[in-house]
Amino acid sequence: xxxxxxxxxxxxxxxxxxxxxxxxxxxxxxxxxxxxxxxxxxxxxxxxxxxxxxxxxxxxxxxxxxxxxxxxxxxxxxxxxxxxxxxxxxxxxxxxxxxxxxxxxxxxxxxxxxxxxxxxxxxx
Amino acid sequence: xxxxxxxxxxxxxxxxxxxxxxxxxxxxxxxxxxxxxxxxxxxxxxxxxxxxxxxxxxxxxxxxxxxxxxxxxxxxxxxxxxxxxxxxxxxxxxxxxxxxxxxxxxxxxxxxxxxxxxxxxxxxxxxxxxxxxxxxxxxxxxxxxxxxxxxxxxxxxxxxxxxxxxxxxxxxxxxxxxxxxxxxxxxxxxxxxxxxxxxxxxxxxxxxxxxxxxxxxxxxxxxxxxxxxxxxxxxxxxxxxxxxxxxxxxxxxxxxxxxxxxxxxxxxxxxxxxxxxxxxxxxxxxxxxxxxxxxxxxxxxxxxxxxxxxxxxxxxxxx
Numbered sequence: 290x291x292x293x294x295x296x297x298x299x300x301x302x303x304x305x306x307x308x309x310x311x312x313x314x315x316x317x318x319x320x321x322x323x324x325x326x327x328x329x330x331x332x333x334x335x336x337x338x339x340x341x342x343x344x345x346x347x348x349x350x351x352x353x354x355x356x357x358x359x360x361x362x363x364x365x366x367x368x369x370x371x372x373x374x375x376x377x378x379x380x381x382x383x384x385x386x387x388x389x390x391x392x393x394x395x396x397x398x399x400x401x402x403x404x405x406x407x408x409x410x411x412x413x
Numbered sequence: 414x415x416x417x418x419x420x421x422x423x424x425x426x427x428x429x430x431x432x433x434x435x436x437x438x439x440x441x442x443x444x445x446x447x448x449x450x451x452x453x454x455x456x457x458x459x460x461x462x463x464x465x466x467x468x469x470x471x472x473x474x475x476x477x478x479x480x481x482x483x484x485x486x487x488x489x490x491x492x493x494x495x496x497x498x499x500x501x502x503x504x505x506x507x508x509x510x511x512x513x514x515x516x517x518x519x520x521x522x523x524x525x526x527x528x529x530x531x532x533x534x535x536x537x538x539x540x541x542x543x544x545x546x547x548x549x550x551x552x553x554x555x556x557x558x559x560x561x562x563x564x565x566x567x568x569x570x571x572x573x574x575x576x577x578x579x580x581x582x583x584x585x586x587x588x589x590x591x592x593x594x595x596x597x598x599x600x601x602x603x604x605x606x607x608x609x610x611x612x613x614x615x616x617x618x619x620x621x622x623x624x625x626x627x628x629x630x631x632x633x634x635x636x637x638x639x640x641x642x643x644x645x646x647x648x649x650x651x652x653x654x655x656x657x658x659x660x661x662x663x664x665x666x667x668x669x670x671x672x673x674x675x676x677x678x679x680x681x682x683x684x685x686x687x688x689x690x691x692x693x694x695x696x697x698x699x700x701x702x703x704x705x706x707x708x709x710x711x712x713x714x715x716x717x718x719x720x721x722x723x724x725x726x727x728x729x730x731x732x
Contacts (some may be wrong), residue, residue, distance in 0.1 A: 311630060344712070347670050348627040351658050382704040383654035383670045389511055 292320050297409040299333040300402045302395060306341035309349030318352045325356060329363035334402045338395045340371040350385050356391060366390065371400035414615045414732045415482040419476030419503075421653045421724040423621075423666070423688035424525050425592035428496035429471050433464060433694070437468050444468070466723070467699035472689050474726035475499065476525040477621055479647060479687075483612050487514040487590055491608065491619045496726060497529025503581020506536050512540030516590055519547035520621055521605035522555035530556055531565050546581050546589060546604045548596050551580045581606075597622035599640050600632075601665035609639060615732040616642070618681075621649045621688045625675070627658065633675065644732045646704035647724065648672040650701065669677045669705040676719050677712065683720040683730070698723055 294303045303324060310319055328335045337353070345353075357367040370392040372380065380386050392398035400407035420426075420445040441464055459719050460469050478496030481489040488504055490497070513535050520526055535541045545552055560569040581587060583606060586595045593611035598604060600623060607620035618640055626632055640646050651657075651666035669686055676684045686705060689698050702723040709719050722728070 311627070311633060313591075315628070347654050347668075347674055348633075350654065351627045354655075354658060378711060379708065382708050383668075386657050388659055389654045 290297050292317075292324070294324065296333070297407075298403060298405040299331075300336050300406040301328055301331075301333055301339050302336045302399070302410075304338040304341055306344075307354070308344045309342060310344065310346035311348045314346070314348045315354040317349070318356060321352075321356050322359070325360050325363065325365065325367070328360065328365040332364070334365060334406075335360060335367045336395060336398045336402070337367065337369045338371050339369055339376055340373065340395075342376050343373060345376050345379055347383065350380070350383055354385070354388050368392060368398040368401065370395045383400055414484075414612050414617065415649075416432070416617060416730045416732065417480040417482060418478075418496075418527070418724045418726060418728040419480060419490075419500040419729070420478035420492075420494040421473045421687055421689060421726055422476050422691055423649070424462060424476070425691050426475050426495045427473065427691045433471075442467050459508070463567050465699060466702070467695040470725050472698040472723060472725045476528060476689065477520070478529060479619060481592070481610060481612075482654045483592060485591055487516060489516045489590075489592060489610075491518045491529040492520055492526045492552075492621075493517060493528075493533060494526050495529045495532075498532040499721075499726075500529075501532065501534035501536070505538070508535075511539060512542070514542045514590075515544070516592075517543065517545045518594070518608050518619070519545060519549065519552060519597075520599075520607065520619070521547075521601060521603060522549055522551055523603070523622065524559070525606075527555055527559055531560055531567065536572045536574045536576070539573035543574045544590075546578065546579045546594075548581050548583050548598075549604070550580075552580070553699055595639075597635075600626065605665070607639065609643070615644045617732065618643045618646045618648075620647065622665055623649050623667060624657070625667050625671050626662070627671070633678075633725070636675050637678045640675055640681050643679065643681045645683045645685060645730060646672070646676055646679075646681045647685045647687045648676070649688045651688050651690045653701070669701045670708060671714070673705050673708050673719065673721070677709070677716060680716070681719065682717075683722070685728075685730070686723045688719070689723070 360367045368390040475496035476494030477492040478494045479491045557569040595609040597605040605622040610617045650669040654668040654670040657668040
């Protein structure tokens with residue numbers, strides 16, 4: 290899974306694409322780890338813009354939870370945002386909305402990090 | 414083959430309280446507002462067909478006990494949870510004084526799976542034959558121990574039935590009194606075993622007290638093979654996925670979400686959510702059922718639909 294990213298003040302936004310399931314979640318977790326560590330070093334938050342994610346399985350959700358725990362242990366945080374309706378429903382059915390920080394839009398997620406991050410996003 | 418559920422709750426029996434019943438009645442009356450019923454039959458049909466499952470039923474109830482009726486004169490049952498008391502009464506009534514032959518398959522020996530045995534009436538009837546199958550070395554010890562002082566007043570040796578303990582070999586298909594049985598090791602404290610039963614071209618998987626580690630791809634594939642094209646999968650769906658992988662990780666149980674996923678991968682036909690969390694009321698169990706059905710619909714893609722039910726004491730499923 291390609292993980293392109295952009296920084297917005299004290300936040301890094303990653304946008305995973307496609308499916309996150311039993312087949313690729315381990316690779317995804319490995320790809321995510323350097324970003325978690327970079328955010329920890331920079332004192333920034335990691336926002337996952339899931340607008341390009343079409344499906345997430347139980348194994349994929351577990352990877353997100355593990356990454357969120359890793360981030361928390363390193364004084365950072367992971368926020369998920371801009372969920373497609375199917376992914377939003379899967380997260381709700383699995384009660385992962387109680388485990389992950391979920392925001393309707395990437396801008397809302399950035400605003401929860403800092404006003405400067407949201408302003409940087411608005412500037413494009 | 415008919416599958417009859419005598420006990421469906423996990424960990425400890427749960428009884429409705431008077432307040433629970435008043436709440437159900439009040440909600441049912443609200444749902445019936447403005448309707449006029451000409452007879453008990455009309456009212457009964459409304460209660461049966463029009464009310465949500467959580468109002469017209471209770472998910473129970475007793476702890477694990479599931480009967481497989483094969484058409485044989487012998488009885489087949491999985492686990493001896495508190496549902497075994499009612500199952501025993503059923504056996505005695507049906508036998509009409511004739512001694513029964515009962516084949517019991519034990520998933521494991523935790524108390525919620527053995528607690529019905531001292532109340533299993535046929536065990537007290539001379540001439541009854543009880544064959545207790547399982548993969549644990551402690552089968553006999555566990556049943557004897559729970560009837561030892563000071564826990565219970567009737568010692569195991571007083572039981573009138575002839576009782577045999579038969580060890581099964583995990584991962585091997587073996588014939589037991591006309592049933593093809595394959596036990597499979599499951600992740601649970603002290604180990605548990607699931608069973609796949611085949612009879613008359615139909616297959617039933619009984620897989621309770623089983624945690625699935627999502628990061629272990631090989632384990633997932635092992636269970637996909639175990640569930641492959643099963644007509645019925647009775648699945649430990651005690652928790653939500655979030656609970657199962659976070660605060661209740663390593664507690665030895667699974668979720669409705671993982672049940673749907675493995676059944677979909679295996680091409681199973683009917684998933685029955687089982688071993689309900691005792692802290693969940695009927696409405697909470699029904700939400701887990703509706704969520705599972707919605708997840709199946711969302712993720713079905715090109716597959717045949719997977720039927721999903723939530724087990725309750727008294728549920729019968731014909732295959």
